[in-house]
Amino acid sequence: MSQLFTPYSIGPLQLENRIVIAPMCTYSAEDGHATDWHRIHLGQLAFSGAGLLIIEATAIEPEGRISPADLGLWSDSTAAALGDVLKSVRKYSAMPIAIQLAHAGRKAGSAPPWLPAQRGDWQTVAPSAQAFNDIDAAPAALDSAGLQRVLQGFVSAAQRAHRIGIDAIEIHAAHGYLLHQFLSPLSNLRTDEYGGSPENRMRFPLAVFDAVRESVPTSMPVGIRISATDWVAGGWDIEQSVVLAQALAKRDCAFIHVSSGGLSPLQAITPTPNYQVPLAARIRSESGLPTIAVGMVTEAEQAEAIIANGHADMVGVARVMLYNPHWPWHAAAKLGAQISAPPQYWRSHPVGMHPLFKPSAITA
Template sequence: MSALFSSFRLRSQTFRNRIFVSPMCQYSSIDGFPTAWHLVHLGSRAVGGAGLVMMEATAVSPEGRISPGDQGLWSDEHGEALKPIVHFIRSQGAAAGVQIAHAGRKASTDAPWRGGGPLSQAEGGWSVIAPSPVPFATNHPRPEACREADLRRIVTDFTHAARRAHEAGFDVLELHMAHGYLLHEFLSPLANRRDDRYGGRLENRLRLPLEVTDAVREVWPETKPLFVRLSATDWVDGGWDVEQSLVLARELKNRGVDLIDCSSGGMVPDAKIPAGPGYQTPFATRVRTDVGIAVGAVGLINEPLQAEQIVRTNLADCVFLGRELLRDPYWPLHAARALHSDEKWPVQYERARP
């Protein structure tokens, strides 16, 4: 029996298999509201057999968007608009997840297909905030350092977004602490130069991410799993690294987080990342082994046998696929055939089953 296609349970949620859709920004929302694109995009991955379909980084506030086209969850109306998408995902046998985020100093940028550069206010951009007034890159604006009132509002915004995610029917919630966005910025010495209780030594740099985690776990139902996406390393000397990630992972486990989604990078534009097949999987394995928490592996996992080996040999509990599922929404169904697993096809497609 395929390990990749075995069921996986966290709290009261049982996933039909270990293939999870990574949250991937589509830059196609209007004022933070989903469009037909999101229903088709996410719905196709549910039809295609994934165990969990995770919605893209969804901003907890308008200024927390990466781009003007980002999905949002800063009002009850946004939550209502997501209900049909959640309903369809679940109707196809997949769990529905959403990642909530604040882009910090990487906010107010254009869509990638228009260059992805920072937007001026004349172009529809806005002022950005960060732990310290350190820009992401030379062509990015100098962010405003978060004040105490900003920090309290950020915690509140994440809390309200979590409540709305529950009310919209999502089964899984993920906190975005990776890829150089706001919570990761507080973790990394490369972006966090503060000299107050939110900066300096590791205990202080963990403070805001852990305050967000505590507040969210209070409102996110006890029966539902909570994930965290973490950049295990900045790939830069003097930045965030694996050893610090292990300290954070232990704290997250103690606060009711159920799974660490192990990614890396994103803090600076010029990091030297040795990308290759499965290059981030060792981070997941290290967290799983040292901390004793469920983990997901992500990063250039493209082949069914590769994914099977990761799960079967306990390198990770599940795999998150990104670009491979953009290329082929039905990758899980094809992988099931390759691994001789009797995965259920949608009844509408049964007549095409090999």
């Protein structure tokens, strides 16, 4: 009996299995608006049978975009565009869908990877006026009005996500973006109540979490993604991450998605299969929070072992889902499990194999 394919609940949201499609920017929005690209791309992923699909980093204000082509949820028209896409996807898939709400802070305004000339031309903001590297312009340090604006941006985006029928929210506090910039002593040089001690550095990210949690009904799970370490001596690390996770556990946090790195160009890191799993396992055991492990998980047996060994409650998969969008089907086939797929595809099932597909809830 596969453990990866046992159901799981995050709050009131039922997942058919423990496979989570991790958020991935696709740099294909127009002024923050979802396009036909998202309809096709998210539609494809929604046929994969994964337990949860997390939509890519979605900016809570235009200046918070990693690139000018990022998805946004800062206005009624960006919400309408994404809502329209969701309507199409939902017509044919019952997969729960979460969204990652994000602000890139000092890392905002970079060019999409394949469009190097299309950098953003706006002033970036951050906890402190310190650039990510020697090439980038310095961000402006957020004052109290700026902090309030960003917090309200997360709240409004969360409410829009709820209004358009998104099932869950993941707050992006990883990969060196704004909330991570507050957590790390390498990027947060503030001397007010938001800088200095670990407690102070956690204050703004926790305030954002609390405000988002309060702004949507309890039926909508709110979780968080963190980088559990900067991989730089003297930076944010696993010990501080455990303290943050324990604070989140007291706040009705539905899950913690454990990634790492992205804060500093000095990071010393050699990614290998499962390299972030020990970080997830430690956070899970010391905070009790439902945990998603992610990072170079590409094999069904590997994902199965992460769940079976109790290292995490869910497994995030990113690049392998782009390479092989039916990865969960193949994982189910290998592990002798069943998976939901649209009936239009049921004849793909190889003759002689165990029954792979379970009847989908939606057969439009």
